Amino acid sequence: MSVLSSSLHHHPETQPFWSALGERRFLFKACRGCGRAHWYPRAICPFCDSPDTEWRNASGRGVIYSYSIMRVAKPPYAIAYVTLEEGPTMMTNIVDSDLEAIAIGKPVEVAIRKTTDDESLPMFKLA
């Protein structure tokens, strides 16, 4: 069982995100009360406490805020914080890219990656 599948059933409030991701749609949560987007998605806005939050389609574009290549892993992989065009910064992986070309400030686009037959994760690749 993956890390992801062992956890998702505990979090019904974010099930729509994972269902959409399985259909290759990348969603984020924004608040109708204060208008701000947040990450990770929550039922209650972490900025104004409004319960009136809604799912929106993300553009899938962002820029790298920070990253690190895990050299001791085999094979090495890139973890990163990506700042989405919609505002929030999220933890993710940079995939399908030359690891040595990754840099802060570089534009990226979402690359929904299947991790198991029925699970996907929102990762990014250099644009």
Next chain:
Amino acid sequence: MSINGMAYIVGAYEHPTRKAPDKSVAQLHAEVALGALADAGLSKDDVDGYFCGGDAPGTGPLSLVEYMNLKVRHADSTNIGGSSYILHVNHAAQAIAAGKCDVALITLAGRPRSESLQKGPPQRTDNPVQPDFPWEQAFGMTTLNAYAMCAMRHMHEFGTTSDQLAWVKVAASHHAQHNPNAMLRDVVTVEDVANSPVVADPLRRLDCCVISDGGGAVIVTRPEIARSLKRPLVKVRGAGEAIKHLSGGDVDLTYSAGARSGPLAFTEAGLKPTDIKYVSLYDSFTMTVIIQLEDLGFCRKGEGGRFVADGNLISGVGRLPFNTDGGGLCNNHPNHRGGMTKIIEAVRQLRGEAHPAVQVANCDLALAHGTGGLLGTRHGSATLIMERE
């Protein structure tokens, strides 16, 4: 109510072991507790308050109070990771000031080295109910790459260099050569650090702390009892605590919760950073020290790299000696939790009991500070300012 002057640290003990394959975790807790009590000149029957963190086996204080057969009227197991014990001194002082206990025992112990947990703290894969779990663990987040991303951003914004990070390790190694219990006693150079392999960009092997078994304990008590004991008086002057996190996606990895806990402690103590003669700083990684120095006000934000360069943290050489026991980078990091040993070395300095080669002259004011949890996601900071009376 301020805790300034309301409590004293009268006992401190660091377990000499760095690998304890034949001891249980509870046994290590009991050994450090008895060591600290002996140091204070108190007995177990004097203890009426007990404090422990997330390293405590079983149900925290319930299990350990039973194991040690303590009789307490106050207990607290607030867990903010490896800096918990610095926070516990604050909580013990508050409890003493409120009349909830008179003699507080704080313990830390663990044996990850014997249990072969070589990858650092558990990545919390055992807690899928944690709300952030699917958004972090699934991407292969570890302690290593979480801190590395902070270092990468700090370098990007402020021009901090790998050689500047290396100076933190160089200073720790200069101190550790005098500590017979330290795991790494060889003095290293900036070149040695630069030549060690990158483990998670930009951090190299020698930017990381050691993995060790062991532990430590301190005893906190009220002024009247402290004055009745035959030990140098170490007064609690001020303390602060704070928690920082990812703020709903409004991420800034360049500072820590120390930016809030530090000013709280200095205000309570009625002191400023330039008053401090010695600092114990949580050195999980070299970058952790640089960020803490900036957040606590020992230099301006972004100037931590330049501040540590050229040996400025080396006792007898630089103007702010730090971690004179060798710290987590060279001495020990029992159970992946460096907060307790930070208090203990500060107490040694204030008592004049540090190794003569690293003892800071006229060390009357010291600060211990920790960042527990994960610097890059959510962590608790605790700051403690102590004075030799």
